[in-house]
Amino acid sequence: MRIFISFLIGVLLTLVTSAFAFFWAQRNQIEFRFSWPSSPERVSESSMTSTSDEAGTYAAIPDESAIPAPTRLEFLSGHLRQGGFLRGKAENLSAVLMNGETIPTLKDGGFFIGFDRDQAEAFELQMLSDVSETEISLKVAARDYVRGQVIEGLELDMISNARMGPLGHDDFLPTDEQIAADVANSSSLELSQVEQQRQIQTTKTERQQKDEALASRAEADGILQDWLLPMDPGFRISSQWGAGRVIRGENKIHYGLDMAAPTGTELRAPANGVITLAATGFYYDGGIVMIDHGLGLTSIYLHMSEVDVQKGDRVSAGQRLGAVGATGRATGPHLCWRLYWNSGAVKLDPAGLVKHEN
Ligand SMILES: [Zn+2]
Structure with a gap:
């Protein structure tokens, strides 16, 4: 009798496990x-x-x-x-x-x-x-996002003092308060009042340039293309899109897909478009390129070590933009790849547009 019950339990367990495995496989292979x-x-x-x-x-x-x-x-x-x-x-x-x-x-x-x-x-x-x-x-299906990813090792002068709600905000378009707080916290630079004011003004101008680039509505067909990866395979995803992050105790949402690769790794346009911003030395973003792919869909490349395009250039899919770096607010060499639509009102996962292999 005892043997029979053990056998029955064994059979039941096997059935439950295989049913679970089957549904799990279905769920992950939609x-x-x-x-x-x-x-x-x-x-x-x-x-x-x-x-x-x-x-x-x-x-x-x-x-x-x-x-x-x-x-x-x-x-x-x-x-x-x-x-x-x-x-x-x-x-x-x-x-x-x-x-x-x-x-x-x-x-x-x-x-x-x-x-x-x-x-x-x-x-x-x-x-x-x-x-x-x-x-x-x-x-539209809901997604699970990584939560509470802790980012260590940022330079002290790159840490914001501003308080944020549970969803925080995006450093890419920082508020006036955040810019002022970040510049004021630049203790390692020991900036004078005059230098601080100049730095705050410069950072605000950078934000305006990004806003203007997001407002661009160029004639381009990249929006209907299948996208390429912006760099050769071999990179590591160091932070997923949409992840909730804790930076020195502050909650933020990361609207980039971070792709870690050595400094100097070539970056290429994933689809056709028009360069709406190409600059180096931005306070948060370092070397930055923005591309309007048509209908207000803008892809963004941050922390670049080299920028080889200019504002107004028309680029084709696969064309060189520059190279991976660790400039601006970055803990190591990586591309922070972003995708904004409707003047930045909607932030998308850039990986979604890249053609998947079967
Ligand atoms: Zn990033």
């Missing part, structure tokens, strides 16, 4: 549709499996044929999850609206919508043409 126009006329589609260990969950993108007529959709693709995006192209498109707000579109009917880190789950997408109106309800 198939999602990915369609890509290989030429303006033709639309090729392929299904792919996400291989990233941070793959998480994606909400389903409806099949083009499931979109109610009469909108003629050429393609609809993306990552329906927080920090992700949706993009598409439709014939005779006159407007695209997300929750009733108009989204900018390309002349040829292409459009792009970005989802913030904390984007609510459901939204309404409307596609209008002169003769039709199509409305679909879509879902």
Whole structure:
């Protein structure tokens, strides 16, 4: 009897374990549709499996044929999850609206919508043409973010004194108060009052330059391209996008994907675009490049040791931008890669646009 009960328990345990393993595998290998126009006329589609260990969950993108007529959709693709995006192209498109707000579109009917880190789950997408109106309800999957990542070893003069709420704010566009506090804390530099005022003014000007770059709306098609990685494989992800960080006791959200690689590692444009900012020696960002890829989608490269492009340059996917460094607020050589949409109002996960290998 005792042997029989042990056997029964053994069988039950095996069943439960395999069921769990099966569902776990399903959860981490979610198939999602990915369609890509290989030429303006033709639309090729392929299904792919996400291989990233941070793959998480994606909400389903409806099949083009499931979109109610009469909108003629050429393609609809993306990552329906927080920090992700949706993009598409439709014939005779006159407007695209997300929750009733108009989204900018390309002349040829292409459009792009970005989802913030904390984007609510459901939204309404409307596609209008002169003769039709199509409305679909879509879902954005929630993500789990790394929390409480502690960053040690920052130079004292790079530590802010400003108090922040649970979500903190983004150093990339610091407030006046944060700039003043950071400069005042530059004890190692022992700046005079006059020098401090000059430094505060310079840092504010840097922020204005970044704001202006984010406001750019260049004609570029990078927004509809499949993106390349900005550097050769071999880097290490030293901080994930959207991670909650604690820097000297302060809570912040990290809106970059940190890719650690040796100083001098070549950085390249991931997609076509126009350079909207190229500078060195920024207080927080060091060497910085910003690219407008069209429709207000801006990719950002921080802490660079070399900047080899100039504002106004038109760059193609794969073109050299400069090199990895540890300039500005950085603890070691890495690229802080960021992706902002809608003048910085929406911050996206840059890895989401990079083409995954099957
Ligand atoms: Zn970063």
